[in-house]
Amino acid sequence: GESVGLHLPTLSVQEGDNSIINCAYSNSASDYFIWYKQESGKGPQFIIDIRSNMDKRQGQRVTVLLNKTVKHLSLQIAATQPGDSAVYFCAENNRGGKLIFGQGTELSVKP
Amino acid sequence: GAGVSQSPRYKVAKRGQDVALRCDPISGHVSLFWYQQALGQGPEFLTYFQNEAQLDKSGLPSDRFFAERPEGSVSTLKIQRTQQEDSAVYLCASSLAGRWSSQETQYFGPGTRLLVL
Numbered sequence: 582g583e584s585v586g587l588h589l590p591t592l593s594v595q596e597g598d599n600s601i602i603n604c605a606y607s608n609s610a611s612d613y614f615i616w617y618k619q620e621s622g623k624g625p626q627f628i629i630d631i632r633s634n635m636d637k638r639q640g641q642r643v644t645v646l647l648n649k650t651v652k653h654l655s656l657q658i659a660a661t662q663p664g665d666s667a668v669y670f671c672a673e674n675n676r677g678g679k680l681i682f683g684q685g686t687e688l689s690v691k692p
Numbered sequence: 693g694a695g696v697s698q699s700p701r702y703k704v705a706k707r708g709q710d711v712a713l714r715c716d717p718i719s720g721h722v723s724l725f726w727y728q729q730a731l732g733q734g735p736e737f738l739t740y741f742q743n744e745a746q747l748d749k750s751g752l753p754s755d756r757f758f759a760e761r762p763e764g765s766v767s768t769l770k771i772q773r774t775q776q777e778d779s780a781v782y783l784c785a786s787s788l789a790g791r792w793s794s795q796e797t798q799y800f801g802p803g804t805r806l807l808v809l
Binding site: 678 | 696723725727732733734735736737740748751783785797798799800801802803
């Protein structure tokens with residue numbers, strides 16, 4: 582069936598380092614992908630999105646890369662800060678409107 | 693406020709009780725979604741509204757789950773005869789677009805944490 586999964590459940594980085602969070606998806610028909618950040622006790626917060634006609638998109642300190650050939654998505658966070666500590670989810674919109682989420686990666690930033 | 697709001701934030705119910713969870717979407721947003729998030733998992737789709745019309749309820753786990761959005765704004769998710777497996781965070785999201793296959797961003801509320809004892 583359809584699935585969106587993450588390669589690593591936890592990631593620990595030093596403050597100031599760059600972080601890379603990876604995600605694999607299985608539905609080649611998906612045309613829209615989103616990264617969400619979720620802090621404890623809060624709802625998912627939109628970070629950045631990318632459409633399937635793009636390979637890369639940059640935001641403030643974040644970059645999303647999309648490799649449709651291998652159905653892989655990644656989120657890069659530059660100069661990671663303690664406030665970046667959270668669970669990060671990739672989500673896939675397969676033309677049906679509803680989002681399909683992966684399990685999530687917990688990012689821990691060490692000061 | 694400008695964001696999606698949900699109430700109550702926490703709900704404890706005894707097994708067999710009925711509960712009602714409320715969602716206030718962002719003003720003007722046409723689409724509204726409900727998701728269920730189990731501990732340590734990503735959110736899972738429950739149902740979708742475009743204005744007052746419920747266009748997809750394929751994710752509702754049983755006929756004990758019912759959602760409505762009678763005036764196309766506020767939505768209520770009702771769970772009848774709650775079971776322990778219903779314990780989860782229930783998230784509401786809204787988006788501006790009214791097209792089912794749209795690529796519009798969904799904005800989430802803080803969720804309602806339901807614990808069924």
